[in-house]
Amino acid sequence: MIRFEGVTKKYGDGSGGESIAVNNFSLEAPTGRITVLVGPSGCGKTTTLRMVNRMIDPTSGVITIDDRNTADLPLAELRRGIGYVIQHAGLFPHRTVLDNVTTVPRLLGTDKKTARLRAMELIERVGLDPDLAKRYPAQLSGGQQQRVGVARALAADPPVMLMDEPFSAVDPVVREQLQNEFLRLQSELGKTILFVTHDIDEAVKLGDQVAVLRVGGTLAQLATPAQLLADPVDDFVAGFVGRDRGYRALQFAEAPELELTNEPTVTIGTSASEVRAVGQPWVLCVGDDGEPMGWVRAGAVSGEVTRDLLQRGGTVASTAGSLRALLDAALSSPSGRGVVADADGRFAGTIRASEVVPVIEARQQSVAEREDAAASALQGEATPA
Amino acid sequence: MTWALDHLDQIFTLAGQHAWLAGLPLLIGLVISVPLGWLATRKAWLRTGLLTVTGLLYTIPSLALFILLPPLLGTKVLDPANVIIAMSIYTIALLTRTVADGLSAVDTSTRQAAVAMGYSTFGRFRAVDLPLAIPVVAAGLRVAAVSNVSIVSVASLIGISQLGYFLTDGYARSFPTEVWVGIVACLLLALVFDLVIQLLARVLTPWTRVAA
Numbered sequence: 012m013i014r015f016e017g018v019t020k021k022y023g024d025g026s027g028g029e030s031i032a033v034n035n036f037s038l039e040a041p042t043g044r045i046t047v048l049v050g051p052s053g054c055g056k057t058t059t060l061r062m063v064n065r066m067i068d069p070t071s072g073v074i075t076i077d078d079r080n081t082a083d084l085p086l087a088e089l090r091r092g093i094g095y096v097i098q099h100a101g102l103f104p105h106r107t108v109l110d111n112v113t114t115v116p117r118l119l120g121t122d123k124k125t126a127r128l129r130a131m132e133l134i135e136r137v138g139l140d141p142d143l144a145k146r147y148p149a150q151l152s153g154g155q156q157q158r159v160g161v162a163r164a165l166a167a168d169p170p171v172m173l174m175d176e177p178f179s180a181v182d183p184v185v186r187e188q189l190q191n192e193f194l195r196l197q198s199e200l201g202k203t204i205l206f207v208t209h210d211i212d213e214a215v216k217l218g219d220q221v222a223v224l225r226v227g228g229t230l231a232q233l234a235t236p237a238q239l240l241a242d243p244v245d246d247f248v249a250g251f252v253g254r255d256r257g258y259r260a261l262q263f264a265e266a267p268e269l270e271l272t273n274e275p276t277v278t279i280g281t282s283a284s285e286v287r288a289v290g291q292p293w294v295l296c297v298g299d300d301g302e303p304m305g306w307v308r309a310g311a312v313s314g315e316v317t318r319d320l321l322q323r324g325g326t327v328a329s330t331a332g333s334l335r336a337l338l339d340a341a342l343s344s345p346s347g348r349g350v351v352a353d354a355d356g357r358f359a360g361t362i363r364a365s366e367v368v369p370v371i372e373a374r375q376q377s378v379a380e381r382e383d384a385a386a387s388a389l390q391g392e393a394t395p396a
Numbered sequence: 397m398t399w400a401l402d403h404l405d406q407i408f409t410l411a412g413q414h415a416w417l418a419g420l421p422l423l424i425g426l427v428i429s430v431p432l433g434w435l436a437t438r439k440a441w442l443r444t445g446l447l448t449v450t451g452l453l454y455t456i457p458s459l460a461l462f463i464l465l466p467p468l469l470g471t472k473v474l475d476p477a478n479v480i481i482a483m484s485i486y487t488i489a490l491l492t493r494t495v496a497d498g499l500s501a502v503d504t505s506t507r508q509a510a511v512a513m514g515y516s517t518f519g520r521f522r523a524v525d526l527p528l529a530i531p532v533v534a535a536g537l538r539v540a541a542v543s544n545v546s547i548v549s550v551a552s553l554i555g556i557s558q559l560g561y562f563l564t565d566g567y568a569r570s571f572p573t574e575v576w577v578g579i580v581a582c583l584l585l586a587l588v589f590d591l592v593i594q595l596l597a598r599v600l601t602p603w604t605r606v607a608a
Contacts, residue, residue, distance in 0.1 A: 064512055090514035101509030105527045105603045115513050147603040160509075173512075 013040040018072030033228035043201040047218035055228030094164030094172040100156040102148040109144040115167040133162040154185035237263035261335035271360025293346035301357035414558035418544035425487025433495025454489035494536025498529030534597035541589035
């Protein structure tokens with residue numbers, strides 16, 4: 012666990028005045044979880060992060076890692092025990108991928124052979140081709156460099172990781188891949204992670220808890236992503252969390268088991284007459300393994316169903332997914348019928364938005380009732396017997 | 397041409413001495429400039445001070461230095477050590493700034509990563525900053541090499557033998573061929589130095605040649 016207790020960082024402005032980067036900041040980042048620090052530029056999130064490995068020393072206050080005061084630990088020991096990942100990866104351009112990854116183990120005195128074996132494992136684990144191990148960073152794409160950065164940070168198996176906007180400098184598609192793999196990796200490794208970003212969507216996606224900081228370095232709200240979207244503590248947080256909160260919050264609501272509507276399906280090559288025989292303006296096309304491929308407008312088919320005719324705009328929800336995915340599948344489907352697939356990706360049935368909305372309303376109702384119950388229970392305790 | 401062929405032995409002997417007088421100071425200067433350049437990156441006032449002083453050294457006329465050094469060092473006037481020391485001073489004058497620039501040119505995120513991974517100050521300098529500064533330092537070294545080859549020839553005025561002898565002797569005898577031989581030999585020697593430094597830098601920095 013990383014704990015901040017009343018941490019303040021002031022900078023002199025050179026003329027006797029001072030500016031406050033982080034102001035009386037207290038926070039606990041629980042062991043094995045991802046805590047995200049998010050806020051606009053100037054909110055002191057990076058300063059806060061860098062005070063943990065003492066790249067910046069706090070003006071006052073205490074930071075502990077597993078109840079050991081970081082100020083009492085020798086610098087090298089402290090830093091070698093903390094994985095650090097930054098925006099542009101910061102790889103050593105003069106070292107091969109393999110030698111980049113072995114850096115911290117070598118500093119800690121691990122022999123070269125052992126360090127390299129472990130590094131090769133990690134290189135594969137972060138999703139890199141082992142052939143890249145001999146390359147230099149300049150030969151890798153931004154996304155690959157960032158993976159090497161993560162592997163390097165993990166090399167000495169540190170319990171704590173600091174990540175400063177690690178996925179901000181790559182394009183959106185690669186970013187999403189990296190985020191998903193990061194979550195997969197974390198589910199296997201269970202590191203204590205402090206993660207800085209300016210992107211609220213990333214914060215909500217990755218964080219077990221999210222700390223929203225405001226300019227001047229104060230904590231505006233600490234909450235789970237679902238709480239943050241459902242109940243921003245003030246206008247600043249509400250504004251920062253942004254639009255579509257109601258909709259986005261649904262991603263944290265697991266879809267209950269719903270009655271799905273079965274749907275006649277066609278495949279590539281089905282003849283026009285068979286498609287029209289279904290008797291619907293839009294017909295779902297599935298692949299060889301039963302995976303949904305897209306909708307076909309019956310009127311557009313002449314001859315047989317071809318790939319060109321597929322309308323792929325509809326998203327596919329999973330039976331194990333969220334209410335958001337279900338609703339989005341329904342809203343994005345040209346037929347108005349949202350496509351749902353089972354865990355193996357096979358078509359399971361369709362659902363309409365009008366069927367999802369009652370589930371959402373029922374859920375709101377039950378949340379309100381639960382909170383009322385909790386509130387009255389608290390009141391009961393507070394009232395002297 | 398015939399004169400040059402007749403005097404090949406002498407040309408090679410003097411070129412060897414010239415190479416020695418210009419080359420050894422390159423090594424000495426490099427060894428001294430690296431720590432000086434590193435110091436210059438530590439604090440702004442150190443940078444200003446060191447770079448001003450070392451820069452000024454280059455403005456001392458070489459002849460003056462060759463004449464002033466013996467009484468200062470207690471060496472004999474004809475001792476080649478005077479030339480070696482003088483040339484080392486010029487090398488330091490040229491290289492300290494280059495080393496400082498090379499060391500400070502290391503990418504911020506690379507440097508931050510090195511700090512965060514727990515390198516000591518010296519460890520980071522040795523393992524990260526210095527290797528990454530090699531291309532810049534090599535460029536400075538090439539300038540210093542050419543400059544040294546050229547300045548060393550002045551030492552023939554105080555009787556230290558090297559290729560500059562052809563210039564003074566040719567001038568004294570009004571024999572332009574000899575002067576030309578001296579000039580060409582100096583050029584060739586400078587070219588050899590340049591090639592050797594480039595080759596060394598190439599071997600030491602395999603990462604700069606990979607396709608991005």
